[in-house]
Amino acid sequence: KAGVTQTPRYLIKTRGQQVTLSCSPISGHRSVSWYQQTPGQGLQFLFEYFSETQRNKGNFPGRFSGRQFSNSRSEMNVSTLELGDSALYLCASSSTGAGETQYFGPGTRLLVL
Amino acid sequence: AQSVTQLDSQVPVFEEAPVELRCNYSSSVSVYLFWYVQYPNQGLQLLLKYLSGSTLVKGINGFEAEFNKSQTSFHLRKPSVHISDTAEYFCAVRGSSNTGKLIFGQGTTLQVKP
Numbered sequence: 540k541a542g543v544t545q546t547p548r549y550l551i552k553t554r555g556q557q558v559t560l561s562c563s564p565i566s567g568h569r570s571v572s573w574y575q576q577t578p579g580q581g582l583q584f585l586f587e588y589f590s591e592t593q594r595n596k597g598n599f600p601g602r603f604s605g606r607q608f609s610n611s612r613s614e615m616n617v618s619t620l621e622l623g624d625s626a627l628y629l630c631a632s633s634s635t636g637a638g639e640t641q642y643f644g645p646g647t648r649l650l651v652l
Numbered sequence: 653a654q655s656v657t658q659l660d661s662q663v664p665v666f667e668e669a670p671v672e673l674r675c676n677y678s679s680s681v682s683v684y685l686f687w688y689v690q691y692p693n694q695g696l697q698l699l700l701k702y703l704s705g706s707t708l709v710k711g712i713n714g715f716e717a718e719f720n721k722s723q724t725s726f727h728l729r730k731p732s733v734h735i736s737d738t739a740e741y742f743c744a745v746r747g748s749s750n751t752g753k754l755i756f757g758q759g760t761t762l763q764v765k766p
Contacts (some may be wrong), residue, residue, distance in 0.1 A: 543695075570752045582742065582756035595753045629695055633752055641752060643688075643695035 541643035551650045557618040560647045564632030565612050571613040576627040625651045654655040654745045658757035673760045675730040680749040685726040690740045690746030738764045
């Protein structure tokens with residue numbers, strides 16, 4: 540099976556812009572989670588989608604949003620970008636969530652100038 | 653709510669020496685425990701996980717971890733490390749309810765020296 544894919548891999552934006560990141564889970568996986576990784580804050584949970592519904596949400600401002608499509612592909616959007624949004628954004632998929640292994644994609648590295 | 657503390661930010665060790673990376677967690681509910689590894693410019697790869705049963709869990713690449721409920725610890729060990737084990741290691745917990753939310757520790761950088 541193909542692994543989790545994320546596009547684009549690298550992105551440069553300026554403050555105030557918005558950005559959309561995409562994640563394609565492993566075939567058959569219905570749960571997709573997003574994480575932000577920064578040197579200062581480490582790995583932080585953004586949100587989880589399961590069967591097109593947001594099942595969990597982390598402590599991020601409303602500028603961060605996501606959605607999941609019927610084919611389980613997911614997108615996350617960040618509006619009004621700030622310098623502090625520069626990070627590696629990781630997507631993970633699993634078959635049901637809970638005790639199932641989450642498989643991570645390679646991430647999208649976002650730089651906000 | 654859950655939290656994870658990785659007690660060492662960096663662990664230098666010589667090749668072929670044993671290593672232990674320490675992880676303590678806090679939770680008011682039952683949890684699942686995980687160790688992930690991240691190589692430079694890559695995503696996270698699962699090393700091993702504890703869901704239930706035997707407290708000694710064996711994973712990939714010769715790693716193992718022991719779940720200690722009384723000490724709320726899940727330390728990662730390898731009897732003999734290789735240069736290729738140089739990476740960042742993350743301990744994570746997840747509530748045993750039906751959720752995919754992982755709470756990660758701050759990470760431990762393992763530096764294997766020749």
